[in-house]
Amino acid sequence: MVREFKLPDVGEGLTEAEIVSWLVEVGDAVSEDQPVAEVETDKAVVEVPAPVNGTVREILAEEGEMVPVGEVIITFDVEGEPVEPADEGESEPADPGDADPAASEASGPAASTDGESDGEVSAKGGRVFAAPSARRLARELGVDIETVPGSGPGGRVTEGDVRAAAESGGEPAGTETADEEPEPAVRSATRKVTDEAESEADAKPAPADAHPGGAPEAAGRDRTLAAPATRQVAQEEGIDINDVPTDEIRDGEPFVDAEQVRSYAEAQRVAQEADAAAVRQESAAVDATAETPPDTETTAEGEVERRPYRGIRRTIGKAMENSKYTAPHVTHHDTVVVEDLVDTRARLKPKAEERGIKLTYMPFVVKAIVAALKEHPILNSQLNEDEEEILVKRYHNIGIAVATDAGLMVPVVKDADGKGMLTIASEVNELAAKARDRSISREEMQGGTFSITNFGAIGGEYATPIINYPETGILGLGELKQRPVVEDGEVVAKWTLPISLSIDHRVIDGADAAQFANTLMEYLSNPELLLLE
Structure with a gap:
């Protein structure tokens, strides 16, 4: 289920506020009360917390944008709820119980039952994994960001991808032709796997150390046996215990212990930090070569620079x-x-x-x-x-x-x-x-x-x-x-x-x-x- 989040009144009688910075990106998992944005209000910058446990679906306001109180600024896919399809024209998913195991394996271990991988986006539409700056650039250049393949970590669409699509006259760079093998769908930053791991995947999820190059695959089970203390550890780590990989079976059901939960949580954090570091490095490189020039104007008296009079x-x-x-x-x-x-x-x-x-x-x-x-x-x-x-x-x-x-x-x-x-x-x-x-x-x-x-x-x-x-x-x-x-x-x-x-x-x-x-x-x-x- 998609949950919309409107800009709250974080001050006394506040009617609008400026989005200073986003602390999350599309595809990031968040927990309730986790700060997702910094908002500038009366003489201070305050953090706006997430209202739910879930995954960031879409960011609807740009950094530096003045947003009225009550306007939707971000949406979440709520944990434990089905993800609403982004394209109403998509066909209804088949009953997972009738799914062909081979087809399920080909679609990737992280594929969800509604036919859309958590955090995925195809070049034909659906959710786009892109930073607000890339979305803004796409609008400025007249590029449909949903058609742009992402080259960033986790398949994120970067500003470079948008510029390449614009320079190619609207045909996004890297678009496959009829006789080319299409690229796999973009994977969530926290659930990406190597191509070799995909080809060797079977119905049983691999243990956490089976993917040294990235985060382990989420098991996505419906039921998992675990001690109450282990479930408490999973809750503290913000981990769905049904996602923790395990080979141990008790009473015919998968069994997870506390150490497996901690190992899985740490692997997720390492993968997220690696992706975030790559994004920061990429953003720094882009900023170094394409800094936004000041808004200047030449008047009869000389050149002046325009600065916004807002915020603090x-x-x-x-x-x-x-x-x-x-x-x-x-x-x-x-x-x-x-x-x-x-x-x-x-x-x-x-x-x-x-x-x-x-x-x-x-x-x-x-x-x-x-x-x-x-x-x-x-x-x-x-x-x-x-x-x-x-x-x-x-x-x-x-x-x-x-x-x-x-x-x-x-x-x-x-x-x-x-x-x-x-x-x-x-x-x-x-x-x-x-x-x-x-x-x-x-x-x-x-x-x-x-x-x-x-x-x-x-x-x-x-x-x-x-x-x-x-x-x-x-x-x-x-x-x-x-x-x-x-x-x-x-x-x-x-x-x-x-x-x-x-x-x-x-x-x-x-x-x-x-x-x-x-x-x-x-x-x-x-x-x-x-x-x-």
């Missing part, structure tokens, strides 16, 4: 626009001398490293902000415009902006007031790493009450940070370095840290911002005060 970049833009045009921003600037902070961090850094934690200045800033927010809680608030009330929050979730290749993301350290310095340091490092490799979840970027952005890590002293709406305040940190400071009438070099505090002026007055900044600077200039918090 568009989400960030809309959030910034909403914040800037909703909350009237006012920014308070100041500079704090942090000689003691620099010395304290230098003394504690080796101790933190002994515990496997990288100690930056950020945990000190987080703790100082929490201490200042407790004294000036109006900055830890939100304006509820619908109810016309200000929500002053008594918990402290501090968002920390992280620059990534996809744009600015803001992971949140939850309940920062109840955590120690090293715990905050560890969380900040972990969240920043997850944001940069796009593995961070939506939950880890939600619920902030106040945010920090450290533009000084790149350079610069002051800025006007945009509030992470609906919060009402954000602190920008400039570059920490030695600057000239007047002390007792003398100009001396001191470690200083510029700060830029943006506030929502509907909720926070300028005096509140200045008082908060003064308290914050007191904690940063005397970090020992944090021990009292």
Whole structure:
């Protein structure tokens, strides 16, 4: 049975999402909850899990394509259910009980009872084993991909096959003539066998080590005897116990033990990894010779390059626009001398490293902000415009902006007031790493009450940070370095840290911002005060 899978709402009120990458290909076996695709949503890339145990039948969305929520993006052949024929014109299969053994052997050991091998495709139609990039190229070149023989692993149709078919004027390269021996049908990547093994196959499936060049054939029995522990192993390995080859017979029925299950599962994994490696190598070779040129245009003023404004970049833009045009921003600037902070961090850094934690200045800033927010809680608030009330929050979730290749993301350290310095340091490092490799979840970027952005890590002293709406305040940190400071009438070099505090002026007055900044600077200039918090 074919199961359609529609793009779910992986965010809050999401209407569309971009398919970042497919983690499976046509013909791959999948288990329920196994990630099959990466989808870009609001400030994060999330994995979409398979809803069933089965085999990927068709991928219906391209990588980089914007897909509306509710649209079918992939279909599966469900395990244990008959595969629906792709071509309605095909004749009904004969009763397997009446099948001629010789004919069954000639069709290959993996042939299914509905006349179509699992994962197979013929040059006359049926399911096509091809990557989305090859399908896209076929559409661009006007090639019917169902007529293109595949030369890739497991009979996969590659971009090279599509180009060859296009260059031959629509007659796919390698198409057999009337007096040529037709090529065998394409086999599933996980069930391919050598030509020699096919010719020697008999009614009894060969043991797992009989096919050193590829994955062993699936037995495809209707009934198998096995101990409950063995069946548990098969379930853990994601293997149909009726597919495990065996020569042992008990009470007139095939018998399988746990070791045979593990051996078969390992052979399947090795074959799949080999196929995947070959595909990656082939794709890399194609990409090296046929990289997609940038979308450029020559205007009256000169050449311009067009880049899509979507995904995370568009989400960030809309959030910034909403914040800037909703909350009237006012920014308070100041500079704090942090000689003691620099010395304290230098003394504690080796101790933190002994515990496997990288100690930056950020945990000190987080703790100082929490201490200042407790004294000036109006900055830890939100304006509820619908109810016309200000929500002053008594918990402290501090968002920390992280620059990534996809744009600015803001992971949140939850309940920062109840955590120690090293715990905050560890969380900040972990969240920043997850944001940069796009593995961070939506939950880890939600619920902030106040945010920090450290533009000084790149350079610069002051800025006007945009509030992470609906919060009402954000602190920008400039570059920490030695600057000239007047002390007792003398100009001396001191470690200083510029700060830029943006506030929502509907909720926070300028005096509140200045008082908060003064308290914050007191904690940063005397970090020992944090021990009292």
